[in-house]
Amino acid sequence: MTSAIRIDGISKMFRLFRERPTSLKQRVLVSRSRSEEFWALRDVSFDIAEGSSMGLIGHNGSGKTTLLKCIAGILRPTAGTIRYQGRLAALLELGAGFHPDLTGRENVYLNASFLGLSRRDTDRIFDDVVAFAELEDFMDNQVKFYSSGMLVRLGFAVAVHVDPEVLLIDEVLAVGDESFQRRCLDRVRRFQADGRTIVLVTHALDVVRDVCDEAVMLEHGSLHAIGTPDDVVRTMRHRMLSDDPTFVPEQGSREVEISGVTIESEGGLRDTVRPGEGLTITVDLRADAPVPDTGVSFAIVSGSTNHPVLEGKTSELGVSLGPVDRKKRVRFRIPAAPWVSGTYFVTVGLDSADGRVFHVQTQHYPLTVPDVDHAVRALSARPTVEVEDL
Ligand SMILES: Nc1ncnc2c1ncn2[C@@H]1O[C@H](COP(=O)(O)OP(=O)(O)OP(=O)(O)O)[C@@H](O)[C@H]1O
Ligand SMILES: [Mg+2]
Known part of the structure:
Protein backbone atom coordinates (compact mmCIF):
# COMPACT_ATOMS: atom_id res chain seq x y z
CA MET A 1 0.00 0.00 0.00
CA SER A 242 -6.45 4.17 35.06
CA ASP A 243 -6.81 7.45 36.94
CA ASP A 244 -9.30 5.46 38.96
CA PRO A 245 -7.17 3.42 41.43
CA THR A 246 -9.72 0.57 41.43
CA PHE A 247 -9.38 0.05 37.71
CA VAL A 248 -7.33 -2.95 36.65
CA PRO A 249 -7.59 -3.88 32.98
CA GLU A 250 -6.90 -7.57 33.49
CA GLN A 251 -6.43 -9.64 36.62
CA GLY A 252 -6.90 -13.02 38.24
CA SER A 253 -5.16 -16.25 39.19
CA ARG A 254 -5.80 -17.74 35.74
CA GLU A 255 -6.51 -21.26 37.01
CA VAL A 256 -9.24 -21.03 34.45
CA GLU A 257 -9.04 -18.30 31.86
CA ILE A 258 -11.01 -16.51 29.20
CA SER A 259 -9.66 -17.77 25.90
CA GLY A 260 -12.02 -15.86 23.64
CA VAL A 261 -15.11 -13.69 23.60
CA THR A 262 -17.39 -13.00 20.67
CA ILE A 263 -20.23 -10.57 20.65
CA GLU A 264 -22.79 -10.99 17.91
CA SER A 265 -26.16 -9.44 17.25
CA GLU A 266 -29.26 -11.27 16.16
CA GLY A 267 -28.70 -9.79 12.72
CA GLY A 268 -25.28 -11.48 12.60
CA LEU A 269 -23.16 -8.36 13.08
CA ARG A 270 -19.97 -8.60 15.10
CA ASP A 271 -19.48 -6.17 17.99
CA THR A 272 -22.55 -4.25 16.88
CA VAL A 273 -26.16 -4.36 17.88
CA ARG A 274 -28.97 -2.29 16.47
CA PRO A 275 -31.76 -0.92 18.61
CA GLY A 276 -34.46 -3.54 18.94
CA GLU A 277 -32.13 -6.49 18.34
CA GLY A 278 -31.04 -9.33 20.54
CA LEU A 279 -27.38 -10.04 21.32
CA THR A 280 -25.25 -13.05 22.14
CA ILE A 281 -22.08 -12.91 24.20
CA THR A 282 -20.07 -16.09 23.83
CA VAL A 283 -17.31 -16.74 26.34
CA ASP A 284 -14.78 -19.51 25.79
CA LEU A 285 -12.94 -20.80 28.83
CA ARG A 286 -9.86 -22.90 29.19
CA ALA A 287 -8.25 -24.65 32.14
CA ASP A 288 -5.10 -26.76 32.27
CA ALA A 289 -6.21 -28.69 35.33
CA PRO A 290 -9.86 -29.28 36.31
CA VAL A 291 -11.45 -26.41 38.23
CA PRO A 292 -14.50 -27.51 40.23
CA ASP A 293 -16.78 -24.53 40.11
CA THR A 294 -16.56 -21.45 37.97
CA GLY A 295 -18.98 -18.59 37.58
CA VAL A 296 -19.02 -16.50 34.43
CA SER A 297 -20.26 -12.95 34.44
CA PHE A 298 -20.47 -10.05 32.05
CA ALA A 299 -21.30 -6.37 32.26
CA ILE A 300 -22.07 -4.02 29.40
CA VAL A 301 -20.76 -0.58 30.36
CA SER A 302 -21.68 2.65 28.64
CA GLY A 303 -18.63 4.34 27.14
CA SER A 304 -20.04 7.79 27.80
CA THR A 305 -21.24 7.42 31.39
CA ASN A 306 -19.04 4.52 32.48
CA HIS A 307 -22.07 2.92 34.13
CA PRO A 308 -23.18 -0.64 33.51
CA VAL A 309 -26.36 -0.85 31.45
CA LEU A 310 -26.74 -4.62 31.78
CA GLU A 311 -25.12 -7.31 33.88
CA GLY A 312 -25.43 -11.09 34.03
CA LYS A 313 -23.91 -13.93 36.00
CA THR A 314 -24.30 -17.67 35.47
CA SER A 315 -25.02 -18.39 39.14
CA GLU A 316 -27.69 -15.72 39.30
CA LEU A 317 -29.19 -17.01 36.09
CA GLY A 318 -29.50 -20.44 37.71
CA VAL A 319 -26.80 -22.12 35.67
CA SER A 320 -23.92 -24.18 36.99
CA LEU A 321 -20.97 -24.88 34.75
CA GLY A 322 -19.80 -28.01 36.50
CA PRO A 323 -16.07 -28.62 36.56
CA VAL A 324 -14.13 -26.89 33.85
CA ASP A 325 -11.71 -29.36 32.42
CA ARG A 326 -9.88 -28.11 29.35
CA LYS A 327 -12.45 -26.13 27.37
CA LYS A 328 -15.97 -24.88 27.81
CA ARG A 329 -18.23 -22.41 26.07
CA VAL A 330 -20.83 -20.20 27.74
CA ARG A 331 -23.39 -18.26 25.79
CA PHE A 332 -25.35 -15.37 27.24
CA ARG A 333 -28.38 -14.58 25.14
CA ILE A 334 -29.82 -11.13 25.64
CA PRO A 335 -33.32 -10.65 24.25
CA ALA A 336 -34.25 -7.78 21.94
CA ALA A 337 -33.75 -4.48 23.74
CA PRO A 338 -34.11 -0.79 22.90
CA TRP A 339 -30.34 -0.13 22.85
CA VAL A 340 -29.36 3.52 22.92
CA SER A 341 -26.83 4.47 20.25
CA GLY A 342 -23.24 4.90 21.37
CA THR A 343 -20.15 2.95 22.32
CA TYR A 344 -20.20 0.34 25.04
CA PHE A 345 -17.52 -1.86 26.55
CA VAL A 346 -18.07 -5.36 27.79
CA THR A 347 -16.37 -6.71 30.89
CA VAL A 348 -16.10 -10.47 31.23
CA GLY A 349 -15.13 -12.25 34.45
CA LEU A 350 -14.59 -15.72 35.83
CA ASP A 351 -14.65 -16.43 39.52
CA SER A 352 -15.19 -19.21 42.03
CA ALA A 353 -18.26 -19.66 44.22
CA ASP A 354 -16.26 -18.37 47.20
CA GLY A 355 -15.34 -15.20 45.32
CA ARG A 356 -11.82 -15.94 44.12
CA VAL A 357 -11.07 -14.12 40.89
CA PHE A 358 -9.88 -16.46 38.16
CA HIS A 359 -9.79 -13.99 35.30
CA VAL A 360 -11.36 -10.59 34.64
CA GLN A 361 -11.01 -8.49 31.51
CA THR A 362 -12.38 -5.07 32.39
CA GLN A 363 -14.15 -3.20 29.62
CA HIS A 364 -12.10 -5.11 27.12
CA TYR A 365 -14.60 -5.76 24.35
CA PRO A 366 -16.16 -2.88 22.45
CA LEU A 367 -19.77 -2.91 21.35
CA THR A 368 -21.35 -0.33 19.09
CA VAL A 369 -24.97 0.61 18.86
CA PRO A 370 -25.28 2.51 15.59
CA ASP A 371 -27.44 5.55 15.21
CA VAL A 372 -30.29 4.23 13.10
CA ASP A 373 -32.61 6.40 11.13
CA HIS A 374 -35.67 6.52 13.31
CA ALA A 375 -37.91 7.25 10.36
CA VAL A 376 -37.46 3.79 8.90
CA ARG A 377 -38.08 1.87 12.10
CA ALA A 378 -41.56 0.45 12.48
CA LEU A 379 -43.11 0.81 15.89
CA SER A 380 -44.97 -2.01 17.49
CA ALA A 381 -47.01 0.23 19.80
CA ARG A 382 -50.74 -0.06 19.51
CA PRO A 383 -52.56 3.26 19.64
CA THR A 384 -55.68 3.77 21.69
CA VAL A 385 -58.40 6.29 20.95
CA GLU A 386 -60.71 8.40 23.04
CA VAL A 387 -63.72 10.37 21.89
CA GLU A 388 -64.97 13.36 23.79
CA ASP A 389 -68.16 15.37 23.31
CA LEU A 390 -67.54 19.08 23.42
N1 LIG B 1 2.64 27.79 20.19
C1 LIG B 1 2.86 27.13 21.32
N2 LIG B 1 3.75 27.54 22.25
C2 LIG B 1 3.96 26.84 23.37
N3 LIG B 1 3.36 25.68 23.69
C3 LIG B 1 2.47 25.22 22.81
C4 LIG B 1 2.14 25.89 21.59
N4 LIG B 1 1.22 25.18 20.93
C5 LIG B 1 0.96 24.10 21.70
N5 LIG B 1 1.69 24.12 22.83
C6 LIG B 1 1.70 23.11 23.89
O1 LIG B 1 1.95 21.86 23.29
C7 LIG B 1 1.18 20.84 23.92
C8 LIG B 1 0.38 20.11 22.90
O2 LIG B 1 -0.65 20.97 22.42
P1 LIG B 1 -1.72 20.52 21.35
O3 LIG B 1 -2.57 21.71 21.09
O4 LIG B 1 -1.04 19.89 20.22
O5 LIG B 1 -2.54 19.42 22.16
P2 LIG B 1 -3.84 18.64 21.73
O6 LIG B 1 -3.54 17.21 21.85
O7 LIG B 1 -4.35 19.16 20.44
O8 LIG B 1 -4.85 19.03 22.91
P3 LIG B 1 -6.43 19.27 22.90
O9 LIG B 1 -7.04 17.91 23.01
O10 LIG B 1 -6.68 20.07 24.14
O11 LIG B 1 -6.80 19.99 21.64
C9 LIG B 1 0.37 21.55 24.98
O12 LIG B 1 0.99 21.39 26.23
C10 LIG B 1 0.36 22.98 24.53
O13 LIG B 1 0.24 23.84 25.65
MG1 LIG C 1 -6.07 20.17 19.86
Whole structure:
Protein backbone atom coordinates (compact mmCIF):
# COMPACT_ATOMS: atom_id res chain seq x y z
CA MET A 1 0.00 0.00 0.00
CA THR A 2 1.30 3.47 -0.82
CA SER A 3 1.43 5.93 1.97
CA ALA A 4 -0.17 9.32 1.49
CA ILE A 5 1.63 10.75 4.48
CA ARG A 6 4.87 9.54 5.96
CA ILE A 7 5.66 10.98 9.34
CA ASP A 8 9.25 10.32 10.18
CA GLY A 9 10.77 11.16 13.55
CA ILE A 10 8.76 14.33 14.12
CA SER A 11 9.63 16.36 17.21
CA LYS A 12 8.36 19.81 18.02
CA MET A 13 9.86 22.01 20.68
CA PHE A 14 8.26 25.20 21.94
CA ARG A 15 10.19 27.68 24.01
CA LEU A 16 8.34 28.77 27.10
CA PHE A 17 9.43 32.01 28.67
CA ARG A 18 8.54 31.78 32.31
CA GLU A 19 9.54 35.23 33.55
CA ARG A 20 8.98 38.42 31.71
CA PRO A 21 11.96 40.76 32.05
CA THR A 22 10.72 44.01 33.58
CA SER A 23 13.71 46.30 33.23
CA LEU A 24 16.32 46.90 30.61
CA LYS A 25 18.97 45.63 32.98
CA GLN A 26 17.06 42.44 33.51
CA ARG A 27 16.44 42.20 29.82
CA VAL A 28 20.15 42.28 29.19
CA LEU A 29 20.94 39.89 32.00
CA VAL A 30 18.26 37.36 31.28
CA SER A 31 19.99 35.01 28.98
CA ARG A 32 18.31 32.88 26.45
CA SER A 33 18.79 29.89 28.69
CA ARG A 34 16.13 31.33 30.98
CA SER A 35 13.54 30.04 28.59
CA GLU A 36 12.40 26.52 29.05
CA GLU A 37 12.16 23.94 26.33
CA PHE A 38 8.86 22.20 25.99
CA TRP A 39 8.59 19.22 23.69
CA ALA A 40 5.05 19.01 22.37
CA LEU A 41 6.03 16.12 20.10
CA ARG A 42 8.84 13.63 20.57
CA ASP A 43 10.08 11.46 17.77
CA VAL A 44 6.72 10.49 16.33
CA SER A 45 6.77 8.22 13.29
CA PHE A 46 3.99 6.50 11.43
CA ASP A 47 2.57 6.17 7.94
CA ILE A 48 -0.89 6.99 6.77
CA ALA A 49 -1.90 4.82 3.86
CA GLU A 50 -3.38 6.41 0.80
CA GLY A 51 -7.15 6.27 0.90
CA SER A 52 -7.29 5.41 4.58
CA SER A 53 -8.82 7.31 7.45
CA MET A 54 -6.52 7.77 10.42
CA GLY A 55 -7.92 8.76 13.80
CA LEU A 56 -5.65 10.74 16.11
CA ILE A 57 -6.58 10.58 19.78
CA GLY A 58 -5.03 11.44 23.13
CA HIS A 59 -5.60 13.51 26.22
CA ASN A 60 -5.74 17.32 26.15
CA GLY A 61 -2.30 18.67 25.42
CA SER A 62 -0.95 15.36 24.10
CA GLY A 63 0.13 16.99 20.83
CA LYS A 64 -2.66 16.14 18.38
CA THR A 65 -3.22 19.63 17.03
CA THR A 66 0.52 20.28 16.94
CA LEU A 67 1.01 17.15 14.85
CA LEU A 68 -1.85 18.07 12.53
CA LYS A 69 -0.35 21.53 12.10
CA CYS A 70 3.00 19.96 11.24
CA ILE A 71 1.27 17.75 8.67
CA ALA A 72 -0.54 20.78 7.27
CA GLY A 73 2.74 22.67 7.00
CA ILE A 74 1.51 25.40 9.35
CA LEU A 75 4.16 24.53 11.94
CA ARG A 76 7.70 23.56 11.15
CA PRO A 77 8.85 20.54 13.13
CA THR A 78 12.01 20.92 15.19
CA ALA A 79 13.22 17.58 13.90
CA GLY A 80 12.00 14.96 11.48
CA THR A 81 10.34 15.02 8.11
CA ILE A 82 6.88 14.66 6.72
CA ARG A 83 6.40 13.57 3.17
CA TYR A 84 3.04 13.55 1.51
CA GLN A 85 1.32 13.61 -1.80
CA GLY A 86 -1.88 15.29 -2.84
CA ARG A 87 -3.60 18.52 -2.04
CA LEU A 88 -4.10 19.00 1.67
CA ALA A 89 -7.15 20.66 3.08
CA ALA A 90 -6.57 21.43 6.68
CA LEU A 91 -9.38 22.13 8.99
CA LEU A 92 -7.72 23.22 12.11
CA GLU A 93 -9.32 24.29 15.30
CA LEU A 94 -12.10 26.82 15.39
CA GLY A 95 -11.71 29.33 12.62
CA ALA A 96 -7.93 29.00 12.38
CA GLY A 97 -6.92 30.40 9.04
CA PHE A 98 -9.74 32.92 9.00
CA HIS A 99 -9.00 36.59 9.20
CA PRO A 100 -11.33 38.20 11.75
CA ASP A 101 -11.62 41.57 10.00
CA LEU A 102 -12.50 40.12 6.62
CA THR A 103 -16.01 39.10 5.67
CA GLY A 104 -17.15 35.53 5.31
CA ARG A 105 -17.03 35.95 1.53
CA GLU A 106 -13.46 37.32 1.57
CA ASN A 107 -12.34 34.57 3.92
CA VAL A 108 -13.72 31.87 1.63
CA TYR A 109 -11.59 33.27 -1.20
CA LEU A 110 -8.56 33.66 1.04
CA ASN A 111 -8.91 30.21 2.52
CA ALA A 112 -9.47 28.58 -0.85
CA SER A 113 -6.40 30.34 -2.23
CA PHE A 114 -4.30 28.95 0.66
CA LEU A 115 -5.55 25.57 -0.46
CA GLY A 116 -4.41 26.21 -3.99
CA LEU A 117 -7.59 27.35 -5.72
CA SER A 118 -7.69 30.19 -8.22
CA ARG A 119 -10.29 32.93 -8.00
CA ARG A 120 -12.20 31.37 -10.85
CA ASP A 121 -12.17 27.94 -9.17
CA THR A 122 -13.48 29.57 -6.03
CA ASP A 123 -16.25 31.36 -7.94
CA ARG A 124 -17.46 27.97 -9.07
CA ILE A 125 -17.66 26.41 -5.60
CA PHE A 126 -18.72 29.54 -3.72
CA ASP A 127 -22.47 29.00 -3.69
CA ASP A 128 -22.10 25.37 -2.64
CA VAL A 129 -19.78 26.37 0.19
CA VAL A 130 -22.26 28.92 1.46
CA ALA A 131 -25.19 26.56 1.14
CA PHE A 132 -23.34 23.77 2.94
CA ALA A 133 -22.43 26.13 5.76
CA GLU A 134 -25.98 27.55 5.79
CA LEU A 135 -24.57 31.05 6.05
CA GLU A 136 -26.36 32.71 3.13
CA ASP A 137 -27.33 35.72 5.21
CA PHE A 138 -23.94 36.25 6.81
CA MET A 139 -21.39 36.21 4.01
CA ASP A 140 -20.92 39.96 4.03
CA ASN A 141 -20.37 40.18 7.76
CA GLN A 142 -16.90 40.17 9.25
CA VAL A 143 -16.16 36.76 10.67
CA LYS A 144 -15.21 38.25 14.03
CA PHE A 145 -18.96 38.52 14.58
CA TYR A 146 -19.50 34.84 13.80
CA SER A 147 -20.17 32.33 16.56
CA SER A 148 -17.66 29.52 16.89
CA GLY A 149 -20.22 27.17 15.34
CA MET A 150 -20.55 29.41 12.29
CA LEU A 151 -16.76 29.54 11.90
CA VAL A 152 -16.50 25.78 12.04
CA ARG A 153 -19.29 25.39 9.51
CA LEU A 154 -17.60 27.76 7.12
CA GLY A 155 -14.19 26.17 7.62
CA PHE A 156 -15.52 22.69 7.02
CA ALA A 157 -17.54 23.82 4.01
CA VAL A 158 -14.46 25.33 2.35
CA ALA A 159 -12.28 22.34 3.17
CA VAL A 160 -14.63 19.78 1.65
CA HIS A 161 -15.33 21.84 -1.46
CA VAL A 162 -11.75 22.48 -2.57
CA ASP A 163 -11.55 18.86 -3.66
CA PRO A 164 -8.60 17.90 -1.48
CA GLU A 165 -6.90 14.57 -1.72
CA VAL A 166 -6.08 14.67 1.95
CA LEU A 167 -8.50 16.09 4.48
CA LEU A 168 -7.21 17.08 7.91
CA ILE A 169 -9.93 17.55 10.47
CA ASP A 170 -9.43 18.80 14.00
CA GLU A 171 -12.36 18.23 16.28
CA VAL A 172 -15.08 19.71 14.11
CA LEU A 173 -17.35 16.74 14.21
CA ALA A 174 -18.08 17.58 17.82
CA VAL A 175 -19.22 21.12 17.07
CA GLY A 176 -22.37 22.37 15.43
CA ASP A 177 -25.86 21.00 15.66
CA GLU A 178 -26.78 17.43 14.96
CA SER A 179 -27.87 18.02 11.39
CA PHE A 180 -24.57 19.74 10.57
CA GLN A 181 -22.61 16.93 12.23
CA ARG A 182 -24.54 14.45 10.16
CA ARG A 183 -23.75 16.33 6.97
CA CYS A 184 -20.08 16.47 7.93
CA LEU A 185 -20.05 12.74 8.50
CA ASP A 186 -21.81 12.21 5.17
CA ARG A 187 -19.06 14.22 3.53
CA VAL A 188 -16.40 12.27 5.33
CA ARG A 189 -17.99 9.05 4.09
CA ARG A 190 -18.13 10.37 0.56
CA PHE A 191 -14.45 11.24 0.77
CA GLN A 192 -13.74 7.74 1.95
CA ALA A 193 -15.78 6.24 -0.86
CA ASP A 194 -13.75 8.35 -3.31
CA GLY A 195 -10.56 6.86 -1.89
CA ARG A 196 -9.27 10.08 -0.29
CA THR A 197 -7.10 10.14 2.77
CA ILE A 198 -8.41 11.58 6.01
CA VAL A 199 -6.69 12.47 9.26
CA LEU A 200 -9.22 13.02 11.98
CA VAL A 201 -8.40 14.45 15.40
CA THR A 202 -11.16 14.00 17.91
CA HIS A 203 -12.06 13.28 21.49
CA ALA A 204 -15.13 11.39 20.30
CA LEU A 205 -13.90 7.83 20.55
CA ASP A 206 -17.17 6.60 19.04
CA VAL A 207 -16.47 8.53 15.90
CA VAL A 208 -12.97 7.06 15.61
CA ARG A 209 -14.32 3.54 15.90
CA ASP A 210 -17.09 4.35 13.51
CA VAL A 211 -15.20 6.20 10.83
CA CYS A 212 -11.49 5.35 10.89
CA ASP A 213 -9.52 2.42 9.52
CA GLU A 214 -6.62 2.97 11.83
CA ALA A 215 -5.84 5.06 14.87
CA VAL A 216 -2.91 6.57 16.72
CA MET A 217 -2.85 7.58 20.35
CA LEU A 218 -0.45 10.28 21.47
CA GLU A 219 0.59 10.69 25.06
CA HIS A 220 2.75 13.60 26.22
CA GLY A 221 3.83 14.11 22.64
CA SER A 222 4.93 10.52 22.05
CA LEU A 223 3.25 7.83 20.07
CA HIS A 224 1.62 5.63 22.67
CA ALA A 225 -0.39 3.23 20.53
CA ILE A 226 -1.08 2.55 16.87
CA GLY A 227 -3.36 -0.03 15.34
CA THR A 228 -7.00 -0.79 14.71
CA PRO A 229 -9.45 1.79 16.07
CA ASP A 230 -10.85 -0.85 18.44
CA ASP A 231 -7.45 -1.56 19.96
CA VAL A 232 -6.32 2.04 20.19
CA VAL A 233 -9.64 3.26 21.57
CA ARG A 234 -9.46 0.48 24.16
CA THR A 235 -5.96 1.59 25.14
CA MET A 236 -7.20 5.17 25.42
CA ARG A 237 -10.19 4.12 27.52
CA HIS A 238 -7.97 2.10 29.80
CA ARG A 239 -5.66 5.05 30.12
CA MET A 240 -8.59 7.27 31.07
CA LEU A 241 -9.88 4.71 33.54
CA SER A 242 -6.45 4.17 35.06
CA ASP A 243 -6.81 7.45 36.94
CA ASP A 244 -9.30 5.46 38.96
CA PRO A 245 -7.17 3.42 41.43
CA THR A 246 -9.72 0.57 41.43
CA PHE A 247 -9.38 0.05 37.71
CA VAL A 248 -7.33 -2.95 36.65
CA PRO A 249 -7.59 -3.88 32.98
CA GLU A 250 -6.90 -7.57 33.49
CA GLN A 251 -6.43 -9.64 36.62
CA GLY A 252 -6.90 -13.02 38.24
CA SER A 253 -5.16 -16.25 39.19
CA ARG A 254 -5.80 -17.74 35.74
CA GLU A 255 -6.51 -21.26 37.01
CA VAL A 256 -9.24 -21.03 34.45
CA GLU A 257 -9.04 -18.30 31.86
CA ILE A 258 -11.01 -16.51 29.20
CA SER A 259 -9.66 -17.77 25.90
CA GLY A 260 -12.02 -15.86 23.64
CA VAL A 261 -15.11 -13.69 23.60
CA THR A 262 -17.39 -13.00 20.67
CA ILE A 263 -20.23 -10.57 20.65
CA GLU A 264 -22.79 -10.99 17.91
CA SER A 265 -26.16 -9.44 17.25
CA GLU A 266 -29.26 -11.27 16.16
CA GLY A 267 -28.70 -9.79 12.72
CA GLY A 268 -25.28 -11.48 12.60
CA LEU A 269 -23.16 -8.36 13.08
CA ARG A 270 -19.97 -8.60 15.10
CA ASP A 271 -19.48 -6.17 17.99
CA THR A 272 -22.55 -4.25 16.88
CA VAL A 273 -26.16 -4.36 17.88
CA ARG A 274 -28.97 -2.29 16.47
CA PRO A 275 -31.76 -0.92 18.61
CA GLY A 276 -34.46 -3.54 18.94
CA GLU A 277 -32.13 -6.49 18.34
CA GLY A 278 -31.04 -9.33 20.54
CA LEU A 279 -27.38 -10.04 21.32
CA THR A 280 -25.25 -13.05 22.14
CA ILE A 281 -22.08 -12.91 24.20
CA THR A 282 -20.07 -16.09 23.83
CA VAL A 283 -17.31 -16.74 26.34
CA ASP A 284 -14.78 -19.51 25.79
CA LEU A 285 -12.94 -20.80 28.83
CA ARG A 286 -9.86 -22.90 29.19
CA ALA A 287 -8.25 -24.65 32.14
CA ASP A 288 -5.10 -26.76 32.27
CA ALA A 289 -6.21 -28.69 35.33
CA PRO A 290 -9.86 -29.28 36.31
CA VAL A 291 -11.45 -26.41 38.23
CA PRO A 292 -14.50 -27.51 40.23
CA ASP A 293 -16.78 -24.53 40.11
CA THR A 294 -16.56 -21.45 37.97
CA GLY A 295 -18.98 -18.59 37.58
CA VAL A 296 -19.02 -16.50 34.43
CA SER A 297 -20.26 -12.95 34.44
CA PHE A 298 -20.47 -10.05 32.05
CA ALA A 299 -21.30 -6.37 32.26
CA ILE A 300 -22.07 -4.02 29.40
CA VAL A 301 -20.76 -0.58 30.36
CA SER A 302 -21.68 2.65 28.64
CA GLY A 303 -18.63 4.34 27.14
CA SER A 304 -20.04 7.79 27.80
CA THR A 305 -21.24 7.42 31.39
CA ASN A 306 -19.04 4.52 32.48
CA HIS A 307 -22.07 2.92 34.13
CA PRO A 308 -23.18 -0.64 33.51
CA VAL A 309 -26.36 -0.85 31.45
CA LEU A 310 -26.74 -4.62 31.78
CA GLU A 311 -25.12 -7.31 33.88
CA GLY A 312 -25.43 -11.09 34.03
CA LYS A 313 -23.91 -13.93 36.00
CA THR A 314 -24.30 -17.67 35.47
CA SER A 315 -25.02 -18.39 39.14
CA GLU A 316 -27.69 -15.72 39.30
CA LEU A 317 -29.19 -17.01 36.09
CA GLY A 318 -29.50 -20.44 37.71
CA VAL A 319 -26.80 -22.12 35.67
CA SER A 320 -23.92 -24.18 36.99
CA LEU A 321 -20.97 -24.88 34.75
CA GLY A 322 -19.80 -28.01 36.50
CA PRO A 323 -16.07 -28.62 36.56
CA VAL A 324 -14.13 -26.89 33.85
CA ASP A 325 -11.71 -29.36 32.42
CA ARG A 326 -9.88 -28.11 29.35
CA LYS A 327 -12.45 -26.13 27.37
CA LYS A 328 -15.97 -24.88 27.81
CA ARG A 329 -18.23 -22.41 26.07
CA VAL A 330 -20.83 -20.20 27.74
CA ARG A 331 -23.39 -18.26 25.79
CA PHE A 332 -25.35 -15.37 27.24
CA ARG A 333 -28.38 -14.58 25.14
CA ILE A 334 -29.82 -11.13 25.64
CA PRO A 335 -33.32 -10.65 24.25
CA ALA A 336 -34.25 -7.78 21.94
CA ALA A 337 -33.75 -4.48 23.74
CA PRO A 338 -34.11 -0.79 22.90
CA TRP A 339 -30.34 -0.13 22.85
CA VAL A 340 -29.36 3.52 22.92
CA SER A 341 -26.83 4.47 20.25
CA GLY A 342 -23.24 4.90 21.37
CA THR A 343 -20.15 2.95 22.32
CA TYR A 344 -20.20 0.34 25.04
CA PHE A 345 -17.52 -1.86 26.55
CA VAL A 346 -18.07 -5.36 27.79
CA THR A 347 -16.37 -6.71 30.89
CA VAL A 348 -16.10 -10.47 31.23
CA GLY A 349 -15.13 -12.25 34.45
CA LEU A 350 -14.59 -15.72 35.83
CA ASP A 351 -14.65 -16.43 39.52
CA SER A 352 -15.19 -19.21 42.03
CA ALA A 353 -18.26 -19.66 44.22
CA ASP A 354 -16.26 -18.37 47.20
CA GLY A 355 -15.34 -15.20 45.32
CA ARG A 356 -11.82 -15.94 44.12
CA VAL A 357 -11.07 -14.12 40.89
CA PHE A 358 -9.88 -16.46 38.16
CA HIS A 359 -9.79 -13.99 35.30
CA VAL A 360 -11.36 -10.59 34.64
CA GLN A 361 -11.01 -8.49 31.51
CA THR A 362 -12.38 -5.07 32.39
CA GLN A 363 -14.15 -3.20 29.62
CA HIS A 364 -12.10 -5.11 27.12
CA TYR A 365 -14.60 -5.76 24.35
CA PRO A 366 -16.16 -2.88 22.45
CA LEU A 367 -19.77 -2.91 21.35
CA THR A 368 -21.35 -0.33 19.09
CA VAL A 369 -24.97 0.61 18.86
CA PRO A 370 -25.28 2.51 15.59
CA ASP A 371 -27.44 5.55 15.21
CA VAL A 372 -30.29 4.23 13.10
CA ASP A 373 -32.61 6.40 11.13
CA HIS A 374 -35.67 6.52 13.31
CA ALA A 375 -37.91 7.25 10.36
CA VAL A 376 -37.46 3.79 8.90
CA ARG A 377 -38.08 1.87 12.10
CA ALA A 378 -41.56 0.45 12.48
CA LEU A 379 -43.11 0.81 15.89
CA SER A 380 -44.97 -2.01 17.49
CA ALA A 381 -47.01 0.23 19.80
CA ARG A 382 -50.74 -0.06 19.51
CA PRO A 383 -52.56 3.26 19.64
CA THR A 384 -55.68 3.77 21.69
CA VAL A 385 -58.40 6.29 20.95
CA GLU A 386 -60.71 8.40 23.04
CA VAL A 387 -63.72 10.37 21.89
CA GLU A 388 -64.97 13.36 23.79
CA ASP A 389 -68.16 15.37 23.31
CA LEU A 390 -67.54 19.08 23.42
N1 LIG B 1 2.64 27.79 20.19
C1 LIG B 1 2.86 27.13 21.32
N2 LIG B 1 3.75 27.54 22.25
C2 LIG B 1 3.96 26.84 23.37
N3 LIG B 1 3.36 25.68 23.69
C3 LIG B 1 2.47 25.22 22.81
C4 LIG B 1 2.14 25.89 21.59
N4 LIG B 1 1.22 25.18 20.93
C5 LIG B 1 0.96 24.10 21.70
N5 LIG B 1 1.69 24.12 22.83
C6 LIG B 1 1.70 23.11 23.89
O1 LIG B 1 1.95 21.86 23.29
C7 LIG B 1 1.18 20.84 23.92
C8 LIG B 1 0.38 20.11 22.90
O2 LIG B 1 -0.65 20.97 22.42
P1 LIG B 1 -1.72 20.52 21.35
O3 LIG B 1 -2.57 21.71 21.09
O4 LIG B 1 -1.04 19.89 20.22
O5 LIG B 1 -2.54 19.42 22.16
P2 LIG B 1 -3.84 18.64 21.73
O6 LIG B 1 -3.54 17.21 21.85
O7 LIG B 1 -4.35 19.16 20.44
O8 LIG B 1 -4.85 19.03 22.91
P3 LIG B 1 -6.43 19.27 22.90
O9 LIG B 1 -7.04 17.91 23.01
O10 LIG B 1 -6.68 20.07 24.14
O11 LIG B 1 -6.80 19.99 21.64
C9 LIG B 1 0.37 21.55 24.98
O12 LIG B 1 0.99 21.39 26.23
C10 LIG B 1 0.36 22.98 24.53
O13 LIG B 1 0.24 23.84 25.65
MG1 LIG C 1 -6.07 20.17 19.86
